[in-house]
Amino acid sequence: MIHNLAQGVQAFTSNVFLVEGDRTVLVDTGANFDVVDAIQSRVDGLDAVVLTHTHRDHVGNVGAVVDAFDVDVWGYDETIDGVDHAIEDGETLTIGDYEYTALHTPGHKDDHLCFYAADAGILFAGDLVFQNGSFGRTDLPEGDRQTLIESIDRVLESIDTDLAEMHTGHGPSVTSEPYDHVELSGRMARQA
Numbered sequence: 001m002i003h004n005l006a007q008g009v010q011a012f013t014s015n016v017f018l019v020e021g022d023r024t025v026l027v028d029t030g031a032n033f034d035v036v037d038a039i040q041s042r043v044d045g046l047d048a049v050v051l052t053h054t055h056r057d058h059v060g061n062v063g064a065v066v067d068a069f070d071v072d073v074w075g076y077d078e079t080i081d082g083v084d085h086a087i088e089d090g091e092t093l094t095i096g097d098y099e100y101t102a103l104h105t106p107g108h109k110d111d112h113l114c115f116y117a118a119d120a121g122i123l124f125a126g127d128l129v130f131q132n133g134s135f136g137r138t139d140l141p142e143g144d145r146q147t148l149i150e151s152i153d154r155v156l157e158s159i160d161t162d163l164a165e166m167h168t169g170h171g172p173s174v175t176s177e178p179y180d181h182v183e184l185s186g187r188m189a190r191q192a
Contacts, residue, residue, distance in 0.1 A: 002165075004016065013032050015030070018038075028052055028059070036065060040068075049073040050095060053112040076104060077111040095115060099119070100124070105155060107143065107150070108128060108137060112151070120165075121165065125168045125182070128152060128185075129182050130169075131171055133185050156183060161179045163179040
């Protein structure tokens with residue numbers, strides 16, 4: 001079960017996905033709202049926090065979550081403050097009930113990761129791509145349009161065309177033909 005704890009929150013935050021299952025994981029912590037209360041209203045504890053990347057809107061609540069649940073934080077670059085353990089490109093990790101492959105997808109930020117569960121047909125896309133062909137900003141530090149395009153292409157090569165769900169860092173999740181949205185993002189990024 002995947003819940004977006006930031007849905008309806010009126011603050012500068014990313015989406016925050018609580019993934020229940022064998023290993024209850026929080027994908028990104030968001031910022032500027034009481035995510036701890038939102039977590040506690042659904043589960044008794046967390047097994048891990050997994051970060052798509054470390055922009056402030058995705059990690060602002062890391063400290064509060066770690067304090068409340070005594071949980072470790074996993075991300076691409078463990079030298080970044082708040083990240084306890086590194087996730088390597090291609091590494092497999094359990095999120096909820098499924099095995100996800102971590103895909104290093106820079107272009108929006110150097111430490112950006114997407115997570116793909118082939119068996120479940122689920123992609124956590126972070127800020128790489130969004131619904132309707134939108135894609136991550138490249139005008140911030142570490143942003144690079146060509147690198148972003150290459151990352152989108154890598155995701156397209158990695159996921160199945162029958163992808164069932166795409167959970168993005170901002171905006172609604174995509175459950176109707178999400179592969180097409182990723183493909184469109186790649187085309188739009190080339191045109192912009």
